[in-house]
Amino acid sequence: MRIYCEFDVKKFTTGLLKVKQEIPDATLYGMRVAMENFKYDCLNKPPACPVDTGRLRDSHEISVSKSGSIVSGTLRADTPYAASIHEGISRWGTPYRYKTPGTGAKWIQSKALMYHSDYTDKIKKSVFQVFRKWFSSKT
Amino acid sequence: MVLIENLVSFIEENTSLVVDTDLFIGAFEVSSPRRCVAVSEFAGGLSSWSGMNTQPIQVLSKDITYLLAEALAFTVHNLLDEKAGFSFTGLSGIFYCQVLDRPFPIGRDKAGSFIFSSNYLLRMTE
Numbered sequence: 001m002r003i004y005c006e007f008d009v010k011k012f013t014t015g016l017l018k019v020k021q022e023i024p025d026a027t028l029y030g031m032r033v034a035m036e037n038f039k040y041d042c043l044n045k046p047p048a049c050p051v052d053t054g055r056l057r058d059s060h061e062i063s064v065s066k067s068g069s070i071v072s073g074t075l076r077a078d079t080p081y082a083a084s085i086h087e088g089i090s091r092w093g094t095p096y097r098y099k100t101p102g103t104g105a106k107w108i109q110s111k112a113l114m115y116h117s118d119y120t121d122k123i124k125k126s127v128f129q130v131f132r133k134w135f136s137s138k139t
Numbered sequence: 140m141v142l143i144e145n146l147v148s149f150i151e152e153n154t155s156l157v158v159d160t161d162l163f164i165g166a167f168e169v170s171s172p173r174r175c176v177a178v179s180e181f182a183g184g185l186s187s188w189s190g191m192n193t194q195p196i197q198v199l200s201k202d203i204t205y206l207l208a209e210a211l212a213f214t215v216h217n218l219l220d221e222k223a224g225f226s227f228t229g230l231s232g233i234f235y236c237q238v239l240d241r242p243f244p245i246g247r248d249k250a251g252s253f254i255f256s257s258n259y260l261l262r263m264t265e
Contacts, residue, residue: 047182084245087256088166088179089199093248095166106181106197109239109258113183113195 015134022130027071028064030126034119035062035073041111042075047104050096055079075108142194142261145229147178152227153218167199173252174202176215181258194261195239201252205244212242212255219259235262 039062043049049057059079065072081091088105090096098104147164156162161175171177177199184194198215202208222236239258247253 081246084254087197087199087245088181089245089248089254089256091246093201093246093250093252093254104182106183106195110181110183110195113193113239113260114185 012135018134019130022133023127024066024069024071026126026130027123028066030123031064031071031073032062033126034122035064035075037122038062038073038111038115038119039075041115042108045111046102047098047107047110048100048102049077049107050085050098050103051100056082056085077108142229143178143180143196145227146196146261149225149227149230150176150178150215150218154214156215167201173250174207174211176200176211190264192263194263196259196261198242198257198259199254200242200257201248201254203252205253208253208255209242209244212257216242216257232263233261234264236260237262 039060043057043060049060051057056077056079059077059082061076061078063074063076065074077086084091085096086105086108088096096105143164147158147162150156151158151162154162156176158164161172163171163175163177165177165179167175167177179197179199181195181197184192186192198212198219200208200212200215202211216238219236219238221238223234225231225233225236237260239260240256242255242257245254245256
């Protein structure tokens with residue numbers, strides 16, 4: 001008795017090429033989703049961004065870019081003293097008094113420490129969706 | 140004693156800084172001298188089911204000139220910089236001190252002193 005088995009690798013290699021083409025855009029999309037989540041957490045989850053006039057909070061902006069094979073995301077708070085207030089120091093060099101409950105120093109760094117794996121998961125999920133699209137059992 | 144208190148005692152033991160004189164827990168005191176250091180904890184620490192926990196720490200240093208403030212910041216930084224294991228009483232649970240930010244300038248206070256900040260992540264088993 002002999003059992004013959006055959007597998008055409010054409011569909012597989014074609015899928016790999018498609019995946020290779022789509023991964024950069026998927027990563028860029030995943031990075032944008034991750035950065036949007038990061039910004040939301042910084043502005044809303046304790047210790048959240050301090051609010052006085054609202055200028056600092058409104059100045060938070062995200063951007064994503066691709067250079068070669070590197071996809072990067074940036075969260076920028078573009079106001080004077082943003083860095084020192086983030087470190088807990090007012091423009092006068094004294095400990096900054098956070099007026100609104102739930103706000104405080106390190107509103108960005110604490111989120112990077114607490115939720116970094118959630119953010120990288122967003123990027124991974126976006127990339128896995130490309131694999132799923134080309135290698136799901138239905139294709 | 141709690142972690143931050145033990146850490147500050149460790150810094151006091153290994154530098155010329157003196158607790159409640161020019162080395163403070165939490166923040167600079169209102170009447171703090173122009174040359175001093177403050178050590179505090181901040182949000183972002185994680186507890187794991189495996190018993191491996193993390194605690195972020197901030198060190199603020201200030202002095203009358205930029206270079207002196209930087210030197211003071213590095214006096215503390217060199218004690219903690221990627222240090223593996225602490226034999227100091229109360230810190231034996233810390234197995235690694237990861238540098239999040241090396242000392243960097245964040246501005247000047249009302250008296251004109253320069254302020255540096257540095258951040259660390261204590262990795263510990265308790």
